Amino acid sequence: MSFLQKVRNWLDERLEWDDLIEPLRQKTVPLHRLSYWYFLGGITLFLFVIQVLTGILLLLYYRPGANEAFESVQYIMTQVQFGWLIRSIHSWSANLMIFTAFAHMFSVLFLKAYRKPRELTWVTGVILLFLVMGFGFSGYLLPWNTLAFFATKVGTEITGQVPLFGKPLMIFLRGGEEVTGATLIRFFGFHVAVLPGLATLLILAHVLLVQRTGMSVPPKLEMGWKANPGAKREMKFFPNFMLRELMAWYVALGMLGALAALFPWNLGVKADPFSSAPAGIKPEWYFLFMFQTLKLIPAKVGFVDGEVLGVLLFGIVGMVWLVLPFFESDDPSRTKPWISGLAVFALTYMAGMTLYGYWAK
Amino acid sequence: MLGGGFVATAIAFVYPVLRYLIPPKASDLGSDAVVAGHIGELKPNSGKIFRFGSRPGLLIRTASGDYRAMSATCTHLSCTVQYRQDLHEIWCACHNGMYDLNGRNISGPPPRPLESFEVQVRGEDIFVRRARES
Numbered sequence: 001m002s003f004l005q006k007v008r009n010w011l012d013e014r015l016e017w018d019d020l021i022e023p024l025r026q027k028t029v030p031l032h033r034l035s036y037w038y039f040l041g042g043i044t045l046f047l048f049v050i051q052v053l054t055g056i057l058l059l060l061y062y063r064p065g066a067n068e069a070f071e072s073v074q075y076i077m078t079q080v081q082f083g084w085l086i087r088s089i090h091s092w093s094a095n096l097m098i099f100t101a102f103a104h105m106f107s108v109l110f111l112k113a114y115r116k117p118r119e120l121t122w123v124t125g126v127i128l129l130f131l132v133m134g135f136g137f138s139g140y141l142l143p144w145n146t147l148a149f150f151a152t153k154v155g156t157e158i159t160g161q162v163p164l165f166g167k168p169l170m171i172f173l174r175g176g177e178e179v180t181g182a183t184l185i186r187f188f189g190f191h192v193a194v195l196p197g198l199a200t201l202l203i204l205a206h207v208l209l210v211q212r213t214g215m216s217v218p219p220k221l222e223m224g225w226k227a228n229p230g231a232k233r234e235m236k237f238f239p240n241f242m243l244r245e246l247m248a249w250y251v252a253l254g255m256l257g258a259l260a261a262l263f264p265w266n267l268g269v270k271a272d273p274f275s276s277a278p279a280g281i282k283p284e285w286y287f288l289f290m291f292q293t294l295k296l297i298p299a300k301v302g303f304v305d306g307e308v309l310g311v312l313l314f315g316i317v318g319m320v321w322l323v324l325p326f327f328e329s330d331d332p333s334r335t336k337p338w339i340s341g342l343a344v345f346a347l348t349y350m351a352g353m354t355l356y357g358y359w360a361k
Numbered sequence: 362m363l364g365g366g367f368v369a370t371a372i373a374f375v376y377p378v379l380r381y382l383i384p385p386k387a388s389d390l391g392s393d394a395v396v397a398g399h400i401g402e403l404k405p406n407s408g409k410i411f412r413f414g415s416r417p418g419l420l421i422r423t424a425s426g427d428y429r430a431m432s433a434t435c436t437h438l439s440c441t442v443q444y445r446q447d448l449h450e451i452w453c454a455c456h457n458g459m460y461d462l463n464g465r466n467i468s469g470p471p472p473r474p475l476e477s478f479e480v481q482v483r484g485e486d487i488f489v490r491r492a493r494e495s
Contacts, residue, residue: 054428276443
């Protein structure tokens with residue numbers, strides 16, 4: 001008996017290991033021409049793990065505080081061996097994770113995978129997407145450079161525009177009336193403690209829901225397979241799908257390593273709260289569509305300030321997005337075309353505004 | 362009775378935590394009047410950012426040699442504005458807001474004018490103070 005077999009038997013005697021992994025053996029993944037979209041959630045999870053690991057490594061040298069943060073990141077990038085690479089991987093992986101999270105969300109929308117009984121999977125997923133953007137926003141400030149300083153100033157000011165509780169929320173986020181070292185300390189706390197804790201709980205819930213409800217198939221296929229069960233094609237999750245997923249992770253890792261090494265992430269210029277916002281200032285690409293929209297809304301729309309209107313609109317859209325599955329029909333033959341239309345519009349709007357914001361002066 | 366006890370316990374623990382989350386108010390000492398610059402520091406048609414309490418202010422020397430001062434915090438989303446020598450106007454780089462030399466919002470998203478300050482030249486110093494309510 002091999003050593004591994006002995007370990008396995010030892011575990012099985014105490015934990016009934018075989019019973020625990022039995023559901024994984026039974027689990028199957030539907031096989032069709034769009035099956036490859038199933039990889040996106042797993043890739044996002046993989047990038048999250050990379051974020052946690054590189055984040056822990058950065059914590060060994062990073063010092064929060066307005067007088068130390070920039071210098072400590074500079075130290076990581078110039079003095080610590082491979083520090084530049086670890087920081088670059090952390091930054092690139094963050095951006096790729098946000099991209100794959102958005103891609104995963106749109107794939108779920110277009111394949112109509114949010115339908116009954118997967119409404120809660122969608123809700124936890126959308127909250128996770130918001131959390132991921134929160135990770136991006138809070139982490140962006142941590143090097144305490146000029147771009148990050150003004151992005152935080154604008155971002156937290158946007159929160160302050162929310163009627164009634166906006167101002168107290170802004171003061172809570174900033175740790176005062178202005179963006180200062182107190183804001184940096186708070187954002188550090190959100191980034192390394194609050195958000196990872198919440199995200200881990202939600203990821204567990206999301207993955208458990210996926211296990212419980214199984215993989216969805218597009219409505220047309222679902223009806224076809226129901227009418228003709230012989231046409232149904234599936235593969236075993238373990239090991240068949242798992243090995244394919246591992247290959248996808250391997251490709252993602254290769255891309256990440258290449259991007260991080262060939263295009264190391266810049267540090268920029270140290271933030272000076274008493275300097276003007278530099279020309280050409282823009283937020284990270286995933287906030288660019290909102291930035292550009294706020295830029296285009298006139299100062300006053302009727303009797304409402306333009307930025308208040310913009311913030312309210314984004315807030316309402318975010319809430320509708322969260323509960324989108326509850327508007328969908330339970331019957332796969334009667335899915336609501338307006339939801340697909342809304343998804344096409346949202347994707348076109350976000351992509352269009354992002355490109356417009358990227359090229360606009 | 363038991364439920365009421367639990368609620369009271371919860372409030373007794375949650376209230377201090379909520380109060381703890383709100384930062385203490387910072388005192389803004391000595392921000393009524395500051396020295397924003399010195400004679401000769403600014404050429405005509407130029408501007409500089411100065412510290413006015415905990416916030417940035419903008420001191421401008423117009424092409425004709427007058428001094429003007431105002432808050433440098435954009436009324437749109439609080440970015441710090443700058444003087445544009447090429448346009449003779451005040452510009453916010455964040456969302457392309459424009460103000461004239463009196464701080465009036467003239468284009469882009471800013472909804473209100475910049476708060477203007479009084480400027481006094483005393484000796485070599487340029488003093489800036491909050492405009493008195495008329």
